[in-house]
Amino acid sequence: MxxxxxxxxxxxxxxxxxxxxxxxxxxxxxxxxxxxxxGTHVGCEHGVCGSCxxxxxxxxxxSCLMLAVSASDYEITxxxxxxxxxxxxxxxxxxxxxxxxxQCGFCTPGFLTTITAGxxxxxxxxxxxxxEMIAGxxxxxxxxxxxxxxxxxxxxxxxxxx
Amino acid sequence: MKPAPFEFVRPASLAEALEVLAANPDAKVLAxxxxxxxxxxxxLAAPGMLVDINGIxxxxxxxxxxxxxxxxxxxxxxEVEGDARAREVQPLLGLALRQVAHPTIRNRGTTVGxxxxxxxxxxxxxxxxxxxxxxxxASSSGRRDIAAADLFLGPMESxxxxxxxxxxxxxxxxxxxxxxxFDEVARRNGDYALCGVAAHVRVSGGxxxxxxxxYLSVCDVxxxxxxxxxxPDGVVTPAALDDAGDLAVAALxxxxxxxxxxxxxxxxxxTLTRRVVxxxxxxxxxxxxxxxx
Ligand SMILES: Cc1cc2nc3c(=O)[nH]c(=O)nc-3n(C[C@H](O)[C@H](O)[C@H](O)COP(=O)(O)OP(=O)(O)OC[C@H]3O[C@@H](n4cnc5c(N)ncnc54)[C@H](O)[C@@H]3O)c2cc1C
Ligand code: FES
Ligand code: FES
Numbered sequence: 082m083x084x085x086x087x088x089x090x091x092x093x094x095x096x097x098x099x100x101x102x103x104x105x106x107x108x109x110x111x112x113x114x115x116x117x118x119x120g121t122h123v124g125c126e127h128g129v130c131g132s133c134x135x136x137x138x139x140x141x142x143x144s145c146l147m148l149a150v151s152a153s154d155y156e157i158t159x160x161x162x163x164x165x166x167x168x169x170x171x172x173x174x175x176x177x178x179x180x181x182x183x184q185c186g187f188c189t190p191g192f193l194t195t196i197t198a199g200x201x202x203x204x205x206x207x208x209x210x211x212x213e214m215i216a217g218x219x220x221x222x223x224x225x226x227x228x229x230x231x232x233x234x235x236x237x238x239x240x241x242x243x
Numbered sequence: 244m245k246p247a248p249f250e251f252v253r254p255a256s257l258a259e260a261l262e263v264l265a266a267n268p269d270a271k272v273l274a275x276x277x278x279x280x281x282x283x284x285x286x287l288a289a290p291g292m293l294v295d296i297n298g299i300x301x302x303x304x305x306x307x308x309x310x311x312x313x314x315x316x317x318x319x320x321x322e323v324e325g326d327a328r329a330r331e332v333q334p335l336l337g338l339a340l341r342q343v344a345h346p347t348i349r350n351r352g353t354t355v356g357x358x359x360x361x362x363x364x365x366x367x368x369x370x371x372x373x374x375x376x377x378x379x380x381a382s383s384s385g386r387r388d389i390a391a392a393d394l395f396l397g398p399m400e401s402x403x404x405x406x407x408x409x410x411x412x413x414x415x416x417x418x419x420x421x422x423x424x425f426d427e428v429a430r431r432n433g434d435y436a437l438c439g440v441a442a443h444v445r446v447s448g449g450x451x452x453x454x455x456x457x458y459l460s461v462c463d464v465x466x467x468x469x470x471x472x473x474x475p476d477g478v479v480t481p482a483a484l485d486d487a488g489d490l491a492v493a494a495l496x497x498x499x500x501x502x503x504x505x506x507x508x509x510x511x512x513x514t515l516t517r518r519v520v521x522x523x524x525x526x527x528x529x530x531x532x533x534x535x536x
Binding site for chain 2: 084085087103104105107110126127128131134137140141142143145146147148150151154195213216217
C-alpha cells in the first residue's frame with residue numbers, strides 16, 4: 082500500500098512552498114528533506130534537546146513535535162531566515178561568532194532561533210535571565226558560558242544605537 | 244524514530260471532530276502534540292487516525308470570572324500562564340505552569356491536553372485535583388462534566404471515553420481566606436519533577452482551618468492529602484510541620500523508579516510539604532490581612 086500524500090502549504094522565511102507529504106512527516110523532516118533547509122538540526126526527535134527549534138509566528142517551538150500537515154496556518158522562521166536581507170549575519174549570529182558561542186555547531190540553530198525570540202520578549206536580559214532563556218536547549222560542547230555571553234552581546238548589538 | 248503511518252483529519256468545527264471520532268474507534272485527538280508526538284515517534288503509540296483539533300478556533304480561550312478560570316482546549320500553557328486575570332483569580336495555576344517543561348514546549352502544549360494526558364508527573368492534573376476543579380467533555384451524543392476526583396484513573400489514564408473531547412478545564416477561584424503555593428525538585432530546569440507539591444491553606448480569625456496538599460511524581464496518579472489534623476492549634480510550628488510530613492508520607496507511600504529511590508522521595512515529600520505549607524499559610528495571612536486593613 083502506498084501511503085496517501087497531503088498537499089501542504091508551508092510558509093518558511095517569507096517564501097510559500099507547496100509540498101506533498103505523508104501525514105506522519107514531522108515538520109523538522111519536511112523542512113530538511115522536502116524543502117532542503119538543512120539548517121534546522123534534529124537531535125533527539127522527542128522535544129528534549131532543542132536543536133530543531135524554529136519560530137512559529139515568531140514563537141519558538143520544536144519542529145520535531147509538530148506535523149507538517151498541521152503547519153499550514155503559520156509563518157515559520159528557520160535559522161536560514163535569521164540572516165539580514167543582504168546575507169550578512171543577524172545580530173544573534175554575529176554575537177555567536179564574536180563570543181565563540183559554538184564549537185561543533187550542531188545545537189546552534191536551535192539556540193539562535195530561541196534567543197532571537199527571547200530577545201524580542203526581553204531585549205536587555207541579565208546573565209541570569211540569559212541562562213533561563215537558553216535552559217531548554219542542550220549543548221554538548223561549549224559548557225554554555227560563551228552562549229550566555231553571546232546572548233548578552235546580541236542584546237547589545239540589537240539595542241538602538243544612541 | 245518516525246511515527247507509523249496514520250490517517251489525518253483536521254476538522255474546522257467541534258461537531259465535525261466529534262463525528263469523526265465516533266466513526267473511528269482507532270482515532271486519537273491531537274492537541275499541542277507535545278506528549279503525543281514523542282509517543283508516536285518512539286512508536287509507543289500507533290493510532291490509525293489523528294484528529295487534529297488545532298483548527299477549531301472556538302476552543303482557544305482563557306476566561307476568568309469570580310467563580311474561577313475556564314481554559315479552552317486550545318489554550319496553550321504559555322497563554323494561560325501569561326493571562327493576568329487568571330493569575331489573580333487562581334494564582335496556583337500560574338505558579339504551577341511556570342514549572343511545566345520549558346517555555347518552548349509551553350508555547351505549543353495545551354493545558355487541557357495536560358489534564359487529559361493524566362501523567363502522574365505532570366503539574367496541572369495535581370492543581371486541578373487540589374482545587375476540586377473539573378473538565379467539560381463533549382461527544383457526538385452530548386456533554387458531561389467530570390470532577391477532578393473522578394478523572395485520573397491510573398498512570399496516563401483518564402476517565403474520558405474514546406469518542407470524547409475535553410473542551411474546557413475549570414479551575415475554581417481562590418477563596419478570600421485561602422493561600423496557595425507550589426514547589427518542586429527536578430534534576431534540571433524544565434525537567435519533569437522528582438517530586439512536586441501544591442498547597443492550599445485556609446485561615447479564619449488568624450488560625451489555620453484547613454491544610455491540603457497535592458503531590459506529583461510520587462504516586463502513579465495525582466494525589467491529594469488532607470493535612471489539617473497536623474495543625475490542631477491552628478498555628479504553624481516546627482512540630483506541626485513534622486507531623487504534616489509524617490501524615491503525607493504515610494498517605495502517599497512513595498515509589499522507587501530510575502529517577503529517585505522511595506527513601507529519597509520521602510525526604511522530598513517532607514521538605515517540600517514543609518516549604519509549601521509555610522508559603523501558602525503566609526499567602527493566606529497576607530490576603531486576609533489585606534482584606535481587614
Ligand atoms: C521535553 C518535554 C518536557 C516536558 N515536561 C513537562 C513537565 O515538566 N510537566 C508537564 O506537565 N508536562 C511536560 N511536558 C508535556 C507537555 O506539558 C504537554 O503539552 C502536555 O502534557 C500535553 O498537552 P498537549 O496539548 O501537547 O497534548 P497532546 O500531546 O496533543 O495529547 C496528549 C494526550 O491527550 C489527548 N488529548 C489532548 N487534548 C485532548 C482533548 N482536548 N480532548 C481529548 N483528548 C485530548 C491526546 O489524544 C493524547 O492522548 C513535556 C513535554 C516535553 C516534550
Ligand atoms: S530534535 Fe527536536 S528537540 Fe531534539
Ligand atoms: S556546539 Fe556542539 S553541541 Fe553545542
